[in-house]
Amino acid sequence: MADVQQLLREFIARREAGEDVRPADVLDRVEGTDRRELAELLDAYLERAPRRRFDAAAFARSPARPLADDIAQSLQGRAGAWPVVLPRLRNRARLRRSELVARLAEALGVADRAEKVGVYYHAMEQGELDPRGVSDRVLEALARLTGTTVAALREAAAELPRPPAPGAASAPAFARTAEPDPDHLAAMQGSAPRPAEEDRDEVDELFTGASDGPAA
Amino acid sequence: MPAFRPLSEAELDRLTDDELVAYLRAAAEAGEHAHARTALQILVFAFWDLVEARLSLRLPAHAVEEETANVISRAITSSFAGESVGEFRSWLTTIIKRATADYYRRQERRPEETPLVRETEDGEREHLRGRHEPDGAGYVEVQLLVEQCLDELSEPHRRVVELLVFQDRDARDAVAEVPGITEANAYQIVSRFRRRLRELLEGENP
Numbered sequence: 001m002a003d004v005q006q007l008l009r010e011f012i013a014r015r016e017a018g019e020d021v022r023p024a025d026v027l028d029r030v031e032g033t034d035r036r037e038l039a040e041l042l043d044a045y046l047e048r049a050p051r052r053r054f055d056a057a058a059f060a061r062s063p064a065r066p067l068a069d070d071i072a073q074s075l076q077g078r079a080g081a082w083p084v085v086l087p088r089l090r091n092r093a094r095l096r097r098s099e100l101v102a103r104l105a106e107a108l109g110v111a112d113r114a115e116k117v118g119v120y121y122h123a124m125e126q127g128e129l130d131p132r133g134v135s136d137r138v139l140e141a142l143a144r145l146t147g148t149t150v151a152a153l154r155e156a157a158a159e160l161p162r163p164p165a166p167g168a169a170s171a172p173a174f175a176r177t178a179e180p181d182p183d184h185l186a187a188m189q190g191s192a193p194r195p196a197e198e199d200r201d202e203v204d205e206l207f208t209g210a211s212d213g214p215a216a
Numbered sequence: 217m218p219a220f221r222p223l224s225e226a227e228l229d230r231l232t233d234d235e236l237v238a239y240l241r242a243a244a245e246a247g248e249h250a251h252a253r254t255a256l257q258i259l260v261f262a263f264w265d266l267v268e269a270r271l272s273l274r275l276p277a278h279a280v281e282e283e284t285a286n287v288i289s290r291a292i293t294s295s296f297a298g299e300s301v302g303e304f305r306s307w308l309t310t311i312i313k314r315a316t317a318d319y320y321r322r323q324e325r326r327p328e329e330t331p332l333v334r335e336t337e338d339g340e341r342e343h344l345r346g347r348h349e350p351d352g353a354g355y356v357e358v359q360l361l362v363e364q365c366l367d368e369l370s371e372p373h374r375r376v377v378e379l380l381v382f383q384d385r386d387a388r389d390a391v392a393e394v395p396g397i398t399e400a401n402a403y404q405i406v407s408r409f410r411r412r413l414r415e416l417l418e419g420e421n422p
Contacts, residue, residue: 005381005410012384023269036417037410039273044362045382046270047309051262054229059257064264067285068257071292075244075252084289088282147322159293 002029004038012045018052077127080157086125089146097121100145107141113203120207131157133208220246228258233304236262237295244296256292263288267308273358274316287315309360361416365409372397376405 007026014021023042030038059065073083090100101121105114123129131154139150200209220242228236236259243252268284275283291308366374372394379385379393380402387402397405 008381009384012382020265023273027273033414033417037413039358040360040362040413040417041381043270043273043358043360046266047305048378048382049266051233052265054225054258054261059261062261062264063281063285064260065257067264067289068253068260071260071289072249072253072256074289074293075256075296076249081289081293084285084293088285092282159290159296 002026004030004034004041007038008041008045011042012049015049073127074159079124079127079129079131081159082124082131082153082157083127085153085156089148093146095145097125103145104138104141107145108137108203108206110203110206113201116201116203117207120203124207129207133210135206135210138206220248220251222248222251225254225258228255237292237304240292241296259292260288263291263308267312270312270358271316274312275319279319283315283319287311290315313360361413364416365412368412369405369409373405376402377409380406381409 007029011021011023011026023039023046027035027038027042059068067084070084070087074081077083090097093100095103098118101118102111102114104121105111105117108117110117120129124131124134136150139153142148143150143153222243223231223239228239231239236255240252240255240259243249243255264284267287268280271280271283271287287308290311291304294311295304295307366377369377375394376390376397379390380387387399390397390402391399394402
């Protein structure tokens, strides 16, 4: 049986040499209390470990990249952490966006206007829709479909302060891998005319009518 | 407020964790989005493997990537909202503990399962069943007992353990760096630390 300190030493040496070493690579070589001791030591090391140097090529291949894009989107959007949280909740529920939208529209009783629900949901994921305007009915349905709570969705929306005014009316500088549809973006940013009051329907009310509606 | 001063990628890489977070905030607050983006990329890349490895000690393998993203994004966004407390690393540890507890709570109220597929970039549906099969190696419960053991030590003894155990340095480095320590002392301190950790793990003398 390998020695715990020796395995910790091996893990540190391999990691700091730039090798892609995982805790399981050394943990699997011990059992019982040794295994638990090694896990505690590995965790304490990782809490203190030097961070790796930036490597643009490795970053481009890493799951860190989409996360950085989504956080950037959040920092510039108006919906807090929704650009980070909503796509991940949807993935956790193992739903494609189109499937989620169809189920959301059905749950809201507007199955015949799923396309419009899709436009609004897309804007929510992009951080382009003011969360204050989104009704609890929408969030309750979304929470049920994705296994979370209304409170958690509201909390995520409130996680970030509003972005500074400069550039707020322009297209996001933090481009995502998949660009939002320009028509949707324009509509959500107020550069396209909003539906006249008499043209607003239940879907508009559900997504923008909870308070004063979206800020222009 | 002092004017924002942009730094190069190499300069950003040399900042401490907390300096990098402060730079990111300053860039975003100044509306310098391209500079904020560079800092964000460096920060997320730097912490991805550390957080992923720590979560792999606590969670089943299929949950690690999603929770890694959750922890890192929470740590960064909360630093903007003034919610984070103290150093970024300590804050990450707090969020890792919360995320682990939340994960196991969530298992009790999972949404209705749907087929294990996801959409690929070209619109195809990819079956994921293999990723959700039971993990071979399993995982263990990490209780942060090392911190408890370290808290019981004096500052010089704590430093000796940090050097010899977590930086894998030689006892001679401890002698050079910590006043009043001999090589024999250093080994004894580490030995006592390890013994105490095992006592706690075995539930003796908590």
